[in-house]
Amino acid sequence: MSVEHVLTTCPYCGTGCNFFLQVVDGRLTSVVPCKTDEISLGRLCIKGYNAHAFVQHPDRLKNPMVREKGQLVKASWDQALDRIVKALKEIRDKHGPDSIVLLASAKCTNEENYVFQKLARAVLGTNNVDHCARLCHASTVTGLLYSFGSGAMTNTIPEFDGADCILVTGSNTLEAHPIIGSRMLRAKEKGAKIIVVDPRDTPLSRISHIHLSQRSGTDVAWINGMLKVIIDEGLADEEFVKARTTAFEDLKKVVESYTPEKVESITGIPKEKLVEAARLYARSKKAMIAYAMGITQHSNGTDLVKSIANLAMATGHIGKESTGVNPLRGQCNVQGACDSGGLPNLYPGYQRVDDEAVRAKFEKAWGVRLSPTPGLTLTRAMNDAMAGKVKAMVVFGENVMVSDPDLNHVEEALKKLEFLAVTDIFLTETAKMADVVLPAACYAEKDGTFTNTDRALRMLRKAVEPPGEARADWIIACDLGRRLGSKGFEFSSPADIMAEMATVTPIFAGITHERVDGKVLRWPVPDKDHSGTRILHVQKFTRGQGQFAPIEHTPPAEVVSEEYPFILTTGRNLFQYHTGTMTRRSPKLEREAPEPYVEIRGEDAKKLGIADGDRVSVSSRRGSITLKARVTDKIIEGTIFIPFHYAEAAANRLTNAALDPASDIPEFKVCAARIERA
Amino acid sequence: MVNDLGRKLAKLAFEERGADMLLVMREEHGNVVPAMVPKGEDLGDVRLDIPYQLITILENIYPWVSKGRIAIITRRCDEKALAELVKRKYVDDKRIVRIGLACSEDQIRRCRCEDPVPSKVDLGEPHAAAKGDELISRLEKMSQQERLEFWAGQFKKCNKCFGCTLNCPVCFCDDDCVLEDRTFVAEPSVPPGLSFHMIRSYHMIDKCIECGECERSCPAEIPLLTMRKLLAKDMKELFKFRPGDEKTVSPLNTTLEGEQLEDGCDEC
Incomplete structure (x- = not known):
């Protein structure tokens, strides 16, 4: 025993x-x-x-499967892997390496993501490697790289405790990041003031001091409005701005016209409240900003992130304890999947693939020639698959058939592929469409590291054996690498992979499994004696001077019309998680939130003759779903909300795949929709 | 490598009291970790300063551990929790070896504990009870309306993690928890509303041994232990009953088992 x-x-x-x-x-x-x-x-x-509940679920994939005469049938590992290798070789030879796309995973470890991107770059010969960060914080990476030179949380989770003011926008923190939310509650008990800017009433907004409800897609306007108040009332940190930043004058010019009256007309935020919030944030000694998808998932997501950075820099609330710009990352290892190079334009550690010196370093380390061309993003790859340019996809632990925008389009794109291989822990909606399905070990069945949202390396330790013949993703990817003829995949363990990753990734240079096992280390960790970095940009910004970005408000890609009079916004609830693959198989979680619903404000519902609990049909220009109405006062008039977890009424059948030009993130948070009784 | 405390514990549990395994905390991976250590295995760097709720941990694994005597570190509150479990036959007393731990002054202060010394002290120094709960004094000065507002404000922070029930050593309805029943707690509700907390309060009233684990586990830091203490006070005054004694029966327990039914009643 x-x-x-x-x-x-x-x-x-x-x-x-x-x-x-x-x-x-x-x-x-x-x-x-x-x-x-x-x-x-x-x-x-x-x-x-309830994180143990799905692990030993009977639905877990236990054997590889290959498609024979249209059906997925049980196969041996050799059969399944050989099939993948044969297909990839044929497609590469016929259509070139860039006709293949590999999707890495924010659910896999740093070590696994390192191997995935190495497989794409060093073996398949393409930079076409991306993952679901494209759908959540791609605009944080582009935006904060521009403003500060580093696209991650500037401060740490424990620092929320010590803040005097916390400005939370586009984050339903208590539901989506409950334990970070509890830090905010703690700060509040100690006297901190909480400002929430969100079109929805969230558990956090209900206990906040100031709640500003903006219309979805109008965030640049309220941020510029706050900046104008701050500048006009002399609340900017002139000394900090002068010493540490550039282009403040450009910003001043742009925000000049954003009077509280103008902002009210764009956003619906009462001018007095805007002024009050601006003063509170600027005057606080230690003020932190936390944001999430409500900022990033817009067709101007990168600009929005830059605007947030403007606000922090103008007030000098950055580079110090309990301040900063804090994007809350949504997946256990979405930070790490980015850190480890699961991005089409960046090698591990945010090193550019089009930088010759960097590429030469990786070519030497891996002993191969590498492509100098940045690869396709996940969202572009779907378009290219549709256009017949992308022929094969190798997917590790992503369920694009629920998570991506405009699912009808995704489905058609995947059907057009010549070859699709999916590795996952359950037979997901995406896996069901694959030619080869490989069974993976889940988090409880393997070793490795995640990087959490505050850049801390967190250990995964194997607790139980994987079911049946399932294998850890790193073992699968290494096997594929070897079978495709590469010598660079002779890793004996995740620790071994981390050792190689540390040699080519400066921010991880001092990281070893041995060190991380007993101590919390946050990157950058430049050498083996370095104890990690809690606060970024203390003496200077990673890029040198902080860069202000003058940004004008622009309307979202899709605006309401007579036919589609509502703004549809999407998000999470507390009990379910993403595409529901794990939570919907966890009985206690499923019991709490068992079915899809749409939130609509009482006044709107009344006009349409919709009562709480009615079946309604919600449509956009791209599709239509049927689900239950939840009539509530937690949402502003003219806006409806659908959680995106439910495949049977997938919110992403409706969402708009309009992309932010800088980051290719889709506009999940705004599209025009119609709602009627079903 | 075993430390001095570990050596002492091994002697107590395995040699003197004949246990086959010991549930204890030790240092691993830079953290303090609960561990079930079989007799003969190195106990490692034993730590007793972090208040893990070992009785709850024991309860989780007890159904799967069918053989052997289990030694467990027991604070005074743990003794009382065990009494409630043994009384209900959830745990076989003969399989439990108690190793009494007297709580530190600091822990007693944090728990506002009025009964901190176990019946037999094997580890630690006995310290005096705490002098009341400061929040209770504040609440007692408030009007009924103010008190209601205080608690309503606290419960508004609840994020329905169920940590208060999951970590509680004397909350054992498992899959039939009334808090998961839609009749009492509506589904679309975070925070879950007052009824959630009221139901839990009264469900635990003849079992709660004031270990404070609900409060320690609460991400919202709702002063749940203070509420328990207030309810315990009522229980004592109204029924002269305090949970945690194997020999007493809850005054709220009424049972018809073994009783003669009145003549003519065959409807039930």
Whole structure:
């Protein structure tokens, strides 16, 4: 008889809470919080407490499968891998390496993502490697790289405790990042003021001091409005601006016209409240900004992120304890998948593929010639598949058939592929369309590291064996690399992979599994004696001087019309997670939020004759779904909200794939829609 | 490598009291980790300063551990929790070896604990009870309306993690938890509303042994232990009953088992 408590990292949001998986004779019995964990402080959310529930679910994939006469049938690993290798070789020879796209995964470890991108770049010969960061914080990476030179949280989760003011926008923190939300509650108890800017009433906004409800897609306007108040009232940190930044004069010129009256007319935010919030944020000694998808998922997402950076720099709320710009990353390892090079234009550690010196370094390390051309983003790859230019996709742990915008388009694109291989833990909507399906080990069944949202390396430790013949993704990817004829995949363990990654990735140079096992290290960790970096941009910005960006308000890609009179916005709820693959197989989570719904304000519902609980049909220019109406006062008039977790009424059948030109992130947060009784 | 505390514990649990395994905390991976260590295995760097709720951990694994005597570190509140479990036959007393831990002054202060010393002290120094709960004094000065507002404000922070029930050593309805029943707690509700907390309060009223684990686990830091103490006070005054004694029966328990039914009643 054996009883073990295996310390590991939560597989849900990017907070990176550690907890123990309790294992009795190979059976997962429960989750126990880790009281000494500096991130979670021994507290978890309902998803964390149920993180063991899906692991040993009977639906787990246990064998490889290949498609024969239209059906997926059981196959051996050799058969399945040979099939992939044969297809990829043929397609590469016929259509060139750039006809293949590899999707890495924010659910896989840093080590696995490193191997995925190496497989794409060094073996397949293409930079076509991307993952779902494209759908969540791609605009953070582009925006903050421009403003500061580094696209991650500038400060850390524990610092929320010590803030005097926390400005939260586009983040339903208590539902999407509950344990970060609890830090905010803590700060509030200690006297901090909470400002929430969100078109929805969220659990956090209900206990905030100031809640500004803007119309979706009008964020540049309120940020510029706040900047104008700050500049006009002499609340800008002139000294900081002068010493540390450039282009402030350009910003001043642009925001000049954003009077509180004008901002009110664009955003619907009462001018007095805007002024009050601007003063509060600027005058606080330690003020933090936290944001998430409500900022990033717009067709001007990069500009919005830059605007947030403008606000922090103008007030000098950056580079110090309990300040900064803090994008809350949504997946357990979406930060790490970016760090590890799962992006088409960047090698591990945000090194550009079109930088010759960097490329030469990787060519030397990997012993191959590398493509100098940045690859396709996930969203562009779908368009190119549709156009017949992309012929094959190799997908690790992504469910694009629920997560991507405009699903009808995605479905058609995937059908056009000559070859699709999917590695996952369940037979997802995407896996169902594949030619080859490989069974993967989940987080509880392997070792490795995640990078959480505050850049901390968090260990995954194997607690139980994978089901059936399932294997860890890194083992699968290394096997593919070897079978495709490469010598660079002789790794014996995830620690071994990290050792190679550290040699080519300056921000990870001092990271080893041995070090991370006993201590929280946050990148950059430039050498083996360095104890990690809590606060970024302390003496100077990563790029040198902070760069202000003058930005004008522009309307969203799609505006309401007579036919589609509502703004549809999408997001998460507390109990489900993303495409529901894991949470919908966790009975206690599914019980709390079992079916899809659309939130609509009482006044709007009344006009349309819709009552709470009615079946309604919601349509956009791209599709239509049927689901239950939830009549509420938690949303502003003219806007409706649908959580995106439910494949049976997938919000992404409706969403608009309009892309932010700088980052290719789609505009999930705004599209025009119609709602009527079904 | 075993530390001095570990050596002492191994002697107590395995040699003197005949346990087959010991549930304890030790240092691993830079953290303090609960561990079930079989007899003969190195106990490692034992730590007793972090208040893990070992009784809850024991309960989770107990159904799967069918054989052997389990030694467990028991604070005074843990003793009382065990009494509630043994009384209900969730745990077989003969399989449990208690190793009494007297809580530190600091822990007693944090728990506002009025009963901190276990019946047998094997580890730690006994310290005096805390002198009341400061929040109770504040609440008692408030009007009923103010008190209601205070608690309503606290419960508004609840994010429905169920940590208060999951980590509670004497909350054992498992899959039939009334808090998951839609009749009492509506689905689309975060925060879950007052009824959620009221139901839980009264469900635990004849079992709560004031270990404070609900409060420690609460991400919203709702002062749940203070609420428990207030309810315990009522329980004591109204029914002269305090949970945590194996020999007493809850005054709220009424049972018809073994009782003669009145003549003529065959409807039930």
